[in-house]
Every structure is written in C-alpha cells, then in structure tokens.
Amino acid sequence: xxxxxxxxxxxxxxxxxxxxxxxxxxxxxxxxxxxxxxxxxxxxxxxxxxxxxxxxxxxxxxxxxxxxxxxxxxxxxxxxxxxxxxxxxxxxxxxxxxxxxxxxxxxxxxxxxxxxxxxxxxxxxxxxxxxxxxxxxxxxxxxxxxxxxxxxxxxxxxxxxxxxxxxxxxxxxxxxxxxxxxxxxxxxxxxxxxxxxxxxxxxxxxxxxxxxxxxxxxxxxxxxxxxxxxxxxxxxxxxxxxxxxxxxxxxxxxxxxxxxxxxxxxxxxxxxxxxxxxxxxxxxxxxxxxxxxxxxxxx
Amino acid sequence: xxxxxxxxxxxxxxxxxxxxxxxxxxxxxxxxxxxxxxxxxxxxxxxxxxxxxxxxxxxxxxxxxxxxxxxxxxxxxxxxxxxxxxxxxxxxxxxxxxxxxxxxxxxxxxxxxxxxxxxxxxxxxxxxxxxxxxxxxxxxxxxxxxxxxxxxxxxxxxxxxxxxxxxxxxxxxxxxxxxxxxxxxxxxxxxxxxxxxxxxxxxxxxxxxxxxxxxxxxxxxxxxxxxxxxxxxxxxxxxxxxxxxxxxxxxxxxxxxxxxxxxxxxxxxxxxxxxxxxxxxxxxxxxxxxxxxxxxxxxxxxxxxxxxxxxxxxxxxxxxxxxxxxxxxxxxxxxxxxxxxxxxxxxxxxxxxxxxxxxx
Numbered sequence: 001x002x003x004x005x006x007x008x009x010x011x012x013x014x015x016x017x018x019x020x021x022x023x024x025x026x027x028x029x030x031x032x033x034x035x036x037x038x039x040x041x042x043x044x045x046x047x048x049x050x051x052x053x054x055x056x057x058x059x060x061x062x063x064x065x066x067x068x069x070x071x072x073x074x075x076x077x078x079x080x081x082x083x084x085x086x087x088x089x090x091x092x093x094x095x096x097x098x099x100x101x102x103x104x105x106x107x108x109x110x111x112x113x114x115x116x117x118x119x120x121x122x123x124x125x126x127x128x129x130x131x132x133x134x135x136x137x138x139x140x141x142x143x144x145x146x147x148x149x150x151x152x153x154x155x156x157x158x159x160x161x162x163x164x165x166x167x168x169x170x171x172x173x174x175x176x177x178x179x180x181x182x183x184x185x186x187x188x189x190x191x192x193x194x195x196x197x198x199x200x201x202x203x204x205x206x207x208x209x210x211x212x213x214x215x216x217x218x219x220x221x222x223x224x225x226x227x228x229x230x231x232x233x234x235x236x237x238x239x240x241x242x243x244x245x246x247x248x249x250x251x252x253x254x255x256x257x258x259x260x261x262x263x264x265x266x267x268x269x270x271x272x273x274x275x276x277x278x279x280x281x282x283x284x285x286x287x288x289x290x291x292x293x294x295x296x297x298x299x
Numbered sequence: 300x301x302x303x304x305x306x307x308x309x310x311x312x313x314x315x316x317x318x319x320x321x322x323x324x325x326x327x328x329x330x331x332x333x334x335x336x337x338x339x340x341x342x343x344x345x346x347x348x349x350x351x352x353x354x355x356x357x358x359x360x361x362x363x364x365x366x367x368x369x370x371x372x373x374x375x376x377x378x379x380x381x382x383x384x385x386x387x388x389x390x391x392x393x394x395x396x397x398x399x400x401x402x403x404x405x406x407x408x409x410x411x412x413x414x415x416x417x418x419x420x421x422x423x424x425x426x427x428x429x430x431x432x433x434x435x436x437x438x439x440x441x442x443x444x445x446x447x448x449x450x451x452x453x454x455x456x457x458x459x460x461x462x463x464x465x466x467x468x469x470x471x472x473x474x475x476x477x478x479x480x481x482x483x484x485x486x487x488x489x490x491x492x493x494x495x496x497x498x499x500x501x502x503x504x505x506x507x508x509x510x511x512x513x514x515x516x517x518x519x520x521x522x523x524x525x526x527x528x529x530x531x532x533x534x535x536x537x538x539x540x541x542x543x544x545x546x547x548x549x550x551x552x553x554x555x556x557x558x559x560x561x562x563x564x565x566x567x568x569x570x571x572x573x574x575x576x577x578x579x580x581x582x583x584x585x586x587x588x589x590x591x592x593x594x595x596x597x598x599x600x601x602x603x604x605x606x607x608x609x610x611x612x613x614x615x616x617x618x619x620x621x622x623x624x625x626x627x628x629x630x631x632x633x634x635x636x637x638x639x640x641x642x643x644x645x646x647x648x649x650x651x652x653x654x655x656x657x658x659x
Binding site: 035037088099100106108109110228235270273275280283287291294 | 396450451471638
C-alpha cells in the first residue's frame with residue numbers, strides 16, 4: 001500500500017517529464033538567441049507521430065525516435081523562417097502553432113475519420129526502466145517503479161547540459177550565437193547554422209515530450225493533449241533564466257502543481273484557477289528580476 | 300519592446316510617392332494570402348480534391364448571396380476589434396499578444412452585466428455592459444503595459460502568459476460564481492432580451508456589433524492619421540530613441556496604446572457576447588485574438604487593410620463551415636491557411652538568403 005506522499009511523488013515525476021523535455025529544448029534554443037514559441041506545436045506533432053508509429057510498428061522505441069525526428073524537421077523549417085527569411089520569431093512561432101494544429105486536425109478528420117481523438121489498436125506504451133519490485137522501497141519506491149526511459153533521459157540531459165553548454169565546442173558556439181552574433185560572424189562561423197542547430201535540438205526534445213505525453217499511459221492522441229504544456233515549458237526556462245538545473249526545478253514545481261491538482265480539487269481548490277499558477281509565477285518572477293536589475297543599476 | 304517596431308510609417312516616409320507605398324501595401328497583403336492559398340491547394344491536391352472547385356465553392360459560400368455575405372460579415376465582426384486592438388500596439392513596436400485574453404474577460408464582463416442588471420435599466424443595459432467590458436479589458440492590458448513601461452518586463456511573455464491566466468480565470472468564474480443555475484456546465488445565464496444587440500439582416504446573425512467594429516476601424520484610422528498622439532505613437536514604433544529625444548514620453552505611449560488596445564478588445568468581447576452568443580461559455584473565443592494578429596500583420600497596421608483582412612478571414616471561417624458540411628473537407632484547412640498567412644506575413648521574401656559564404 002503506498003501512501004499519499006509516495007503517490008504524489010510518483011505522479012510529480014511523471015507529469016514533470018514532458019514539460020522538462022520541452023523546456024530543455026527551449027532553453028538551449030534561447031541560449032542560441034531564438035525564443036521558441038512553437039514548442040507546443042512540435043509537442044503535438046510528436047505525440048501524433050508517436051501514436052501512429054507505435055501502432056504501426058509495435059515498437060515504442062521507433063515511435064519515440066520518429067516523433068523526435070519529425071518534430072526536428074518542423075523545428076528546422078521554423079528555424080529557416082527566422083534565420084534565413086528573417087521572420088519575426090514570435091509571430092512565426094505563433095503561426096506554426098496555428099498551422100500545425102490545423103494540419104493535424106485536417107489529417108485526423110480526413111484520414112482517420114475522427115475529430116479530436118485518435119485511438120489506434122496495439123499502441124505500445126513506454127516500458128518501465130526498473131523491475132516492479134522497487135516499489136517496495138519506502139517513499140521513493142512508487143516513483144522508481146514509475147520511471148520510464150524518457151524520464152530517465154530527461155534528467156540525464158539536465159545533468160549533462162551545464163557541462164555541454166560550458167565546455168563543448170558546439171555549446172560555446174551556440175551561446176556565442178545567442179549573445180554576440182556579430183562576434184561569431186567576425187570569427188568566421190555561420191551563426192545562422194548554429195542557431196538552426198539550436199532550433200532542431202528544441203524540435204527533437206519537444207518531439208520526445210509529445211511522445212511521452214502520448215505513450216506514457218494513455219496510448220492515444222488528442223488535439224488537446226498538450227494543453228498548453230509547451231507554454232508552461234516556456235514559462236519554466238524564462239523563470240529560471242535559461243539555467244538548466246534551475247529550469248528543471250521550475251519544471252518539477254509545475255509538475256508538482258499538476259500532480260496535486262486533483263487532490264487539491266477535492267480539498268476545495270478550483271482546478272482552473274490552480275492551472276494559472278505557473279503563468280502567474282512567471283510574470284511575478286520576471287517583475288522581480290527587472291526590479292532587481294533596476295535597483296542594482298541605481299546603486 | 301521590439302526594436303525598430305514592425306512597420307514603416309507612411310506619413311514620415313515622404314520621399315516615396317504615395318502610389319508606390321500603396322502598391323507595396325497591396326502586394327504585401329496579397330502575397331502571403333496567395334502563398335497560403337497555394338499551401339491549402341497543395342493540401343487539397345494531396346487528398347485528391349480539386350482545389351479550384353473547392354475555392355470556387357468557398358467563394359460562392361463566402362460572398363455568393365446577400366445571406367452568405369451577411370454570414371461572412373458576422374464572422375468578421377470579432378476580428379475587426381481584435382485586429383485593431385493588435386495593430387494599435389504593433390504600430391508602436393509593442394508586441395502585445397494578449398488581445399485574446401482581454402477579449403475573453405471583456406466578453407464575460409459584458410455577459411454578466413447583461414443578465415444581472417435589473418430590467419428597470421431598459422435600453423441602458425447594453426451600453427453599460429459594453430462599458431464594463433471595455434474597462435475590464437483595459438485594466439487587463441494596462442497591467443502588462445505598466446510592467447513594460449516601468450519595469451521593462453518583456454511584453455511578449457507577459458501578455459502570452461496573461462492569456463492563459465485570463466482563460467483560467469474566466470473558466471473558473473463561469474463554473475462557480477457566474478454558473479447558470481438552469482443550463483448546467485461552463486456557461487452563464489442568457490442575457491436579457493433588452494441587452495441583445497439588434498440583428499441587422501434578420502435570418503443571419505449579423506448584428507449591430509459589426510457597426511461598432513467598423514466604428515473602431517474608422518476611429519483607428521482617424522487616430523493614426525489625424526491626431527498628434529497617433530503620430531507620436533507611430534514615432535515610438537518607428538524609432539523610440541528619436542521619439543524620446545524629441546520629447547515624446549515612450550513609457551506613457553506604451554501604456555496609452557496598451558489601454559486603448561484593451562478598450563477595443565473589451566468592446567469586441569462585449570459585441571460578441573451581446574450580439575452573437577448572448578451569454579458567456581467556455582470556448583468563447585475561437586482564437587479571435589490570434590486571427591486578429593494575422594490580420595493586423597497582413598494589413599501592416601493600416602485601417603483599410605484591417606477591414607479587408609477581417610472580411611477575408613470572416614469569409615474563410617463562414618465558408619469553411621459550410622464547405623465542411625457539403626463536402627468532406629475538414630474545417631481545419633482554415634487554420635492551415637491562417638497559420639501560413641501569419642508566417643508569410645512576417646517572412647521577408649525579398650531578403651531570403653539560404654546560404655551565406657563564409658571565409659574560413
């Protein structure tokens with residue numbers, strides 16, 4: 001029998017994963033100088049591809065990889081619109097959100113004859129990493145038993161990211177492209193290609209995020225599946241000012257809010273109002289950061 | 300705040316002849332639309348439909364008869380408001396993407412006033428409801444305006460986030476305090492008959508909110524071309540450092556355009572609540588704020604462009620619905636076209652560089 005704490009811990013861990021994966025992509029992208037508002041669309045596309053491929057091949061791994069690759073391609077197109085065709089990144093990102101949602105809806109009703117939800121037979125879900133026996137461990141047992149490969153991958157990425165961004169060639173170039181585009185150009189590097197890499201990276205990770213949403217437990221696709229998680233991810237890395245570990249902690253907080261929502265609801269907290277908390281937190285934190293900067297500038 | 304704004308200012312750019320600016324505006328309006336329709340055509344070809352006949356059907360469904368045209372104008376009505384509300388900010392280089400949230404909260408406010416005020420108020424109910432909506436929405440956008448002007452908080456993020464807060468707040472209110480006792484979930488009571496905006500061409504849903512929308516577009520045109528504030532606001536978008544050095548207060552301008560944007564969004568929400576749906580329920584805005592943004596971009600913030608853009612997207616929405624009914628073409632094609640329009644409205648096709656040679 002697991003206690004309430006154990007259950008909340010496990011569901012926090014799992015609900016954090018999609019937000020975290022998308023946020024990792026988004027923060028890398030933003031370190032390279034591109035604000036990616038289209039994370040949501042790429043998650044949605046990833047979820048759709050994951051369900052279709054998983055049903056067709058019976059392999060969760062192929063499904064996850066195809067979702068990530070498909071979302072990467074969308075990322076590349078989005079990136080081209082910004083880096084090569086000089087589109088405003090915010091508007092283009094919002095445009096991609098509308099376009100991709102429209103395309104998916106179109107495909108869904110035309111080819112699958114359904115509106116909104118796609119159920120396919122034989123969708124293989126994500127496996128569990130650890131044997132079932134681990135749930136016997138006190139407190140963290142449930143969380144360990146719930147652990148899936150993508151969650152593991154997300155946290156390993158968080159652990160590796162500070163090193164990758166600070167000590168590898170591509171990490172440094174990416175940050176340089178975001179902070180001093182002209183310098184990058186002056187030393188003879190293709191700053192636009194570096195930025196494209198960042199956006200493809202973000203696409204890859206949002207594709208994984210979508211695959212996790214679809215294949216962790218429900219095994220189906222729904223037009224409202226992402227439910228603004230791409231924007232919560234955006235909120236997370238804005239809140240943490242692009243620092244990987246802090247972003248992960250913000251994602252955990254938002255995952256915890258998500259996980260405790262059902263329980264808070266029974267305690268009388270309205271879920272819709274609770275759902276706005278991540279967004280309010282971000283606005284407040286942005287204000288606090290600006291306030292601090294102003295104070296320092298005056299001192 | 301975006302550097303350099305989004306638009307050139309025709310009135311300032313005196314060296315270019317007027318017809319050239321006009322021709323460029325028309326081209327920049329038509330090109331993204333054309334590309335979007337090509338993308339739509341491609342999609343139709345993929346599924347084995349004849350794009351020409353589908354577009355013909357859409358054209359006749361959008362404009363074919365007085366009734367169909369009225370349906371188009373009816374669908375264009377909320378877009379007139381949201382496009383003006385967006386344009387007024389974009390013009391000053393303020394990237395306000397929060398019109399949708401303001402529209403929703405305004406609509407809720409109008410609906411609540413519309414059914415709670417005692418009938419003794421008579422014809423006053425509708426104007427009071429509209430004013431309430433405008434005040435609520437103006438306050439809603441005043442917040443990110445002040446945050447940008449005083450604290451330099453990025454308005455894209457704050458307004459984007461406030462949209463979700465507005466949706467959550469409205470969703471909460473309509474399921475608790477303002478929940479209808481009679482009709483179950485997610486909806487308020489229906490407004491009083493006296494609060495309803497009058498129908499203009501009875502079988503269709505076209506209502507006097509459309510005239511209010513036209514008034515907003517007209518007022519916007521006057522404000523941009525005939526008032527000192529409108530000119531100053533354009534200067535702030537054009538070159539904020541210059542504006543500051545000639546004595547225009549940039550923070551005051553930012554707050555001003557955000558508040559006006561809120562007033563217009565609120566009026567739009569009220570028009571939709573009082574004229575179209577006669578109550579507030581979840582899913583009140585079908586992305587009107589974002590379609591309005593696409594229109595403002597297409598129009599390059601010009602009033603006349605907004606009028607044409609709103610009618611275009613209104614036609615798409617109303618024709619898309621009937622085309623879905625008669626043939627097997629999903630309504631989602633409208634979103635595909637809208638998304639493509641947004642992307643290509645900001646893509647600078649003339650400056651497309653796919654490859655830049657670098658000396659290593």
